[in-house]
Amino acid sequence: MKRITLLALAAAAAAHAQAQDFVDRARVQRVDPQYQTVQVPRDECTSQWVSEPRPAVGANGYGGVIVGGVAGGLIGNQVGKGHGREAATAAGAVIGAIAGDRIASRGAQPYEQAQREVRSCRTVYEQQAQLTGYLVTYEYRGHEYSTVMREQPGHTVPVRVSVTPIEEQETGRRR
Numbered sequence: 001m002k003r004i005t006l007l008a009l010a011a012a013a014a015a016h017a018q019a020q021d022f023v024d025r026a027r028v029q030r031v032d033p034q035y036q037t038v039q040v041p042r043d044e045c046t047s048q049w050v051s052e053p054r055p056a057v058g059a060n061g062y063g064g065v066i067v068g069g070v071a072g073g074l075i076g077n078q079v080g081k082g083h084g085r086e087a088a089t090a091a092g093a094v095i096g097a098i099a100g101d102r103i104a105s106r107g108a109q110p111y112e113q114a115q116r117e118v119r120s121c122r123t124v125y126e127q128q129a130q131l132t133g134y135l136v137t138y139e140y141r142g143h144e145y146s147t148v149m150r151e152q153p154g155h156t157v158p159v160r161v162s163v164t165p166i167e168e169q170e171t172g173r174r175r
Helices: 002-018 063-079 083-106
Strands: 020-055 111-140 143-149 156-163
Touching: 020 143, 063 083, 111 156
Parallel strands: none
Antiparallel strands: 020 111, 020 156, 111 143
8 A cells, every 4th residue: 555655656746847837927019909799778769749539627527417407406396386396396306407417518528639648669779899808919938929818918917837848759859
């Protein structure tokens, strides 16, 4: 068991010794904002006045009925005698109420034109340019690189540098 542990530690140490990472700074050459066109919805509303019929004020009034009923009751009361007087008063009131309602409604309009505001809305879409990031071109040790960043960088950007030795067979050279 100790042997396996020692081999694992040796392998990890060898891998760590061969690859080294560190952070350095690279000089920014150019920064270009990057935009994306998006559709933004908004409501567009208009108002319009329309004319429409509605029941006239006083069209269903009871003034004619009341005046006609009272007048008919008074006339009926003058005509009858005894118990017939009560019947004549009641009949006169009913007939007078009907006649009063017809006379009052004769010149009246049952409906009048009223103005009402009608509002209608629709959704319209506007194109807007939305900033998505910055295309940053930077130079590190004589080589030019590019990347997209969310925020605008300053004069330099941090870069991670990884150094790994190359085996002799890969280069074709001997030391």
